[in-house]
Amino acid sequence: MSTVPRFWRHIPQRYNLVGTHCSKCDEYYYPPRTICPNCRRNAKMEDHKFKGLGTVVTYTTIYNATDDFKRQTPYNLAIIELLEGPRLTGQVICSPSEIEIGMKVKPVFRILGKEGDRGIIYYGTKFVPVEGSI
Amino acid sequence: MPAGIVSYGVYIPKYRIRAEEIARVWGEREDMAQNLNVFEKSVPDFDEDAVTIAVEATRNAVKRASIDSARIGAIYTGSESHPYAVKPTGTIVGEAIGVDHELTAADFEFACKAGTAAVQACLGLVTANLIDLGLAIGTDTSQGAPGDALEYTAAAGAAAYLIGRENLAAEIEGFYSFTTDTPDFWRREGMPYPEHGGRFTGEPGYFKHVTSATRGLLKKMKTIPEDYDYAVFHQPNGKFPVRVAGQLGFSRDQIEPGLVVPWIGNTYSGSSLIGLAATLDVARPGERIFLASFGSGAGSDAFSIRVCDGIEDIRDRAPKVRDYFENVQYLDYAVYAKHKGKLRL
Ligand SMILES: [Zn+2]
Numbered sequence: 001m002s003t004v005p006r007f008w009r010h011i012p013q014r015y016n017l018v019g020t021h022c023s024k025c026d027e028y029y030y031p032p033r034t035i036c037p038n039c040r041r042n043a044k045m046e047d048h049k050f051k052g053l054g055t056v057v058t059y060t061t062i063y064n065a066t067d068d069f070k071r072q073t074p075y076n077l078a079i080i081e082l083l084e085g086p087r088l089t090g091q092v093i094c095s096p097s098e099i100e101i102g103m104k105v106k107p108v109f110r111i112l113g114k115e116g117d118r119g120i121i122y123y124g125t126k127f128v129p130v131e132g133s134i
Numbered sequence: 135m136p137a138g139i140v141s142y143g144v145y146i147p148k149y150r151i152r153a154e155e156i157a158r159v160w161g162e163r164e165d166m167a168q169n170l171n172v173f174e175k176s177v178p179d180f181d182e183d184a185v186t187i188a189v190e191a192t193r194n195a196v197k198r199a200s201i202d203s204a205r206i207g208a209i210y211t212g213s214e215s216h217p218y219a220v221k222p223t224g225t226i227v228g229e230a231i232g233v234d235h236e237l238t239a240a241d242f243e244f245a246c247k248a249g250t251a252a253v254q255a256c257l258g259l260v261t262a263n264l265i266d267l268g269l270a271i272g273t274d275t276s277q278g279a280p281g282d283a284l285e286y287t288a289a290a291g292a293a294a295y296l297i298g299r300e301n302l303a304a305e306i307e308g309f310y311s312f313t314t315d316t317p318d319f320w321r322r323e324g325m326p327y328p329e330h331g332g333r334f335t336g337e338p339g340y341f342k343h344v345t346s347a348t349r350g351l352l353k354k355m356k357t358i359p360e361d362y363d364y365a366v367f368h369q370p371n372g373k374f375p376v377r378v379a380g381q382l383g384f385s386r387d388q389i390e391p392g393l394v395v396p397w398i399g400n401t402y403s404g405s406s407l408i409g410l411a412a413t414l415d416v417a418r419p420g421e422r423i424f425l426a427s428f429g430s431g432a433g434s435d436a437f438s439i440r441v442c443d444g445i446e447d448i449r450d451r452a453p454k455v456r457d458y459f460e461n462v463q464y465l466d467y468a469v470y471a472k473h474k475g476k477l478r479l
Contacts, residue, residue, distance in 0.1 A: 011229055012229075015229055015230045016230065016232060049232075071180055071472060071475065072180045072181065093179065093181075108186075108190065109186050109189040109190055109193070109230055110179070110181040110182065110186050111181040111182070111183060111186060112181075121183075121185075121217055121218070123185060123186065123189075123226060123230070126181070132461050133461075134148075134453045134457050134458060134460075134461070
């Protein structure tokens with residue numbers, strides 16, 4: 001149960017890719033940071049909602065997963081560089097033969113995981129190829 | 135003061151299974167698709183449920199009219215496949231579209247008509263000037279037991295409507311509802327698949343309620359079927375809406391733009407509202423649309439809708455219903471069963 005409060009705190013960043021932006025040095029952060037490492041005490045941090053458009057930097061395809069994710073295999077985990085700069089890890093929903101480095105992706109709202117049959121359902125952002133998506 | 139639809143959005147998952155593939159597995163007659171007038175149905179992805187597809191439909195509605203989500207004062211979500219028994223779908227949808235937290239919300243259940251009941255609730259609050267905008271959603275990822283007749287039609291889809299008083303895309307001129315205690319279809323708490331009364335339930339269920347609500351509204355509005363350019367009736371299969379339209383004096387041409395069930399299946403709470411969206415996708419200002427939902431149990435909500443000038447400004451700014459008919463991916467029964475987690479035979 002200890003993961004529930006952690007998930008709850010992360011809802012804005014998981015549902016809507018809310019990170020931060022330092023208006024002093026124009027650097028974007030995801031996950032959000034409270035302190036800008038460039039500017040330290042002079043930082044001017046504000047919340048920033050990322051559009052979620054990005055590019056696949058690298059990826060791996062998972063063929064063997066734990067019970068909770070077995071039904072979804074094979075699936076693609078990728079490092080995605082957002083338009084604004086930050087990189088994050090996310091699932092790209094397409095066949096393993098379709099994914100490639102440099103692929104443009106956009107965000108979708110999906111189930112990230114479930115705590116068994118009785119626990120909480122974790123929702124959040126995954127990605128789909130821009131090409132061929134509605 | 136007129137009130138109605140400020141914006142609308144839909145979402146239909148990209149996977150499909152053909153009726154003939156289901157018939158092949160169960161050794162049924164191949165003309166099953168013809169008999170039901172349902173050729174394929176949508177199937178949700180592993181990580182999609184009634185919440186995620188409601189979020190996608192709502193994001194499309196918000197985008198279509200560039201709505202500031204903070205204006206939304208109520209979220210009512212109709213579904214019979216809410217992922218939680220206790221924990222409202224509307225709370226998750228609200229957070230995912232960035233609402234202000236000064237907001238009322240509740241989940242509605244009335245088989246396939248909970249979405250139109252949500253529209254009525256929003257209309258009441260908006261017309262009474264108690265809220266600025268209301269969000270009404272119909273969303274379902276429904277299941278039929280393997281081999282059951284329902285398996286040919288039970289599909290996934292969502293529609294979201296923003297109801298308000300200003301910048302209307304379509305005015306809701308009036309509604310009329312007809313409700314009785316009729317056990318034509320039900321699912322007990324904790325059971326994975328619904329039960330139904332079999333073939334005979336069409337007459338006392340669907341046909342009696344849809345015709346009663348329709349005739350009631352025509353009388354109340356002092357209108358006749360010819361006064362409407364389009365009509366949408368709930369689509370549990372492709373036969374019922376065609377037959378009920380004929381019985382009531384509506385033509386095949388009037389229902390054609392909104393008849394989407396042959397290509398996506400029965401999206402339950404999404405069904406009549408996706409049909410309405412498909413009609414709004416093509417309707418011109420000044421045209422009138424007749425809408426009647428149906429929910430087993432049983433009841434029907436009928437609406438008289440007049441399309442406003444605002445439709446032209448917003449229509450092309452979000453995906454249309456028929457955009458979701460493109461780029462679909464077909465599944466065979468084995469993969470489909472994996473998608474649906476169909477292990478309980
Ligand atoms: Zn900085």
